[in-house]
Amino acid sequence: MSIVPSAKPAGALYWPVQAHRNIGVRALFLVVLAFLVAYGVLFPGLFTASGFAKFTQSWFPLALVAMAQAILMLTGGISLAIGATVSLGAVIAATTMAGPLGVAGGTAAVALTGLGIGAATGFIVVKLRLPAIVVTLAGSFIIGGAALLILPRPGGVIPAWLSDLLAGDTPAAFMLLVVIVVLWKLYLATPLGLSLYAAGENPVGAYRSGVPVDAARVAAYAISGLLSTGAGLFVAAQTGSGDPVIGTAFTLNSIAAAVLGGIGFLGGQGTMRGALAGSLLLSLMISVMFFLGFTPVAQYVAQGLIIIGAVAIPQIRKVQK
Amino acid sequence: MMKSSFFASASAFCLGLVLAVSAGSAANAAANCIKGDRKPPYTIGWADIYSVPTWMKQTQGTIEAEVETLKKQGLVDKLVVTDAQGDANVQIQQIQSMIDSNIDAIILIAGSSTAPARVLADACSKGIAIINFDSLVDTDKVTAKVNTDSAQWGDQAAKFLINAIGGKGKILILNGPAGISVSDDRRKGADAELKAHPDVKVLAETNTPYNVAPAQEAVTSLLFANPEIDGILSLGGALSAGAVLALDKQGREQVPITGENARQFLELWKEKGLKSWATMQPNWLGAFAAYTAVQALQGKDVPAFVKIPLPVIDNSNIDEYLARAKDFPADGYIYSPYDEELFKKLLAQK
Secondary structure, three states, X not given: OXXXXXXXXXXXXXXXXXXXXXXXXXXXXXXXXXXXXXXXHHOHHHHOHHHHHHHHHHHXXXXXXXXXXXXHHHOOXXXXXXXXXXXXHHHHHHHHOOOOOHHHHHHHHHHHHHHHHHHHHHHHHHHOOOOHHXXXXXXXXXXXXXXHHHOOOOEOOOOHHHHXXXXXXXXXXXXXXXXXXXXXXHHHOOHHXXXXXXXXXXXXXXXXXXXXXXXXXXXXXXXXXXXXXXXXXXXXXHHOOEXXXXXXXXHHHHHHHHHHOOOXXXXXXXXXHHHHHHHHHHHHHHHHHHXXXXXXXXXXXXXXXXXXXXXXXXXXXXXXX | OOOOOOXXXXXXXXXXXXXXXXXXXOOOXXXXXXXXXXXXXXXXXXXXXXXXXXXXXXXXXXXXXXHHHHHHOOOEEEEEEEEOOOOHHHHHHHHHHHHHOOXXXXXXXXXXXXXXXXXXXXXXXXXXXXXXXXXXXXXXXXXXXXXXXXXXXXXXXXXXXXXXXXXXXXXXXXXXXXXXXXXXXXXXXXXXHHHHOOOEEEEEEEEOOOOHHHHHHHHHHHHHHOOOOOEEEEOOOOHXXXXXXXXXXXXXXXXXXXXXXXXXXXXXXXXXXXXEEEEOOOOOHXXXXXXXXXXXXXXXXOOOEEEOOOOOEOOOOHHHXXXXXXXXXXXXXXXXXXXXXXXXXXXXXX
């Protein structure tokens, strides 16, 4: 991939390009920052190691599913099966890790299941040209049913040391997130990653230019599946057990986080940092509103207003220009 | 997670002796999690899993009423309410926030019977009184769990129904949502009776939320498929009202049916002259949880598990319930009366 003639102009271009990509989500970043400051003021314990660890642990699974949804939406797809996939990941982790497979085997089972489900979904959507929304809706019933078959009621167990490692008083979850973001950056530099935006924004044009559109989209589904079951594994570790319906709310929340983060439904628009900021805002709101002493009803209203605000402000400014 | 009356896991009975975590506390018989360093007036956190269903609103009503009483006694200064909107992950985060804000007591209906275990253990280690009622968590790191017995619920309902149809016949079974412990436990509780009566044939089972409309829809399609039905074993909530309405809309004769104290069902029962039996998950479990939390914080010993006897509604006392109907919402639940005397008696039982 050495099309760029020399490194110097490319390096000089990098930051302006990145800054340009931030335009749509600047308002969101400001809102998130404001919430972070507010949270820090209301709850000074946030700046202790364990306070920071607990907070990032609440955010982590939502961040993963927001990424899982964003990567699909960037290719013009969507998944309504993310919540069910999280549940499946959680029950697989909770039923295998204490058994003969052990933590390594259980992690592999969770990862392979996620990749497999994602790849199969992607194959059906891309190769058979079926609408993603229909395929993943049907998929959510199948995957959700499979989770209930594996663990008909909450139970199972995650080794305590793993729970303490991932969701104890250390910022391990945050470190993992940093690693995942770095991997995402690296993925974007591979041919499949480069094709991601092109496949979403203008699939026909991209195809004619020789971009592996189908492969990029199937790969996006596979990665999305992996991120979803990975979020399930984390939730299982965080809670020390499995619950076959624990992930349900993640489907809608993942879409909310991605849209809040400026990812368009039509594909090719938006950035992963936006989706991550969107998920962070959703998570922050819960804690900040608690400390502000909002009643649940006021929280419903405030949440809606904040979301509309964060999405609308950049639009209003665009219109004014 | 809708109306819910979640359940008592059998394991709850096996809870060991109350762990004395007291660190140099004067109260040597202190309840689990209590360290004795928290002084009144207390702040109580009510970690609601989902505030929208009527049963939950009524339950919160009893909590608020109890907190008002405790405020007058100078024991409580504030009630903090959170609503996880049905999401067990959000509930965990909200409980974490309660811990972060150094709350004195947490009362909760859990959104998952396993997920909150770790965050509750954290709260317990900080000396926070935790009273878990209705939908319980499989952990002993709480001050007390409070519930009726779901297995007994199912067992008694099955007994009534099998008796009402003369020990044989074709029945439908209406369950709450799949994957929810209470629904699972009530169903399991009914198993022994069903097995003991092989002449009772189960035509079909449904899993729906504990609401009228989905139950009515599910029963309607089952009625088309099954021209002959002798009884309906409905395991809760407003499922029974849905079934009665479904039979009524199709002009079918009403059959013996079990149920819960949903006002709509009780009124249909009287109106149609049904052969019925009902029990309930009393809403005042919420008030009792708040009361128990304060008792525990004051250093009184409370049992690790408080089993609430199931109140039974049958033809002998249904009129007493319906006489109070106007005090309850039209889609609400008419619960049995309660007072502090009852709470004291419940806490005294071992």
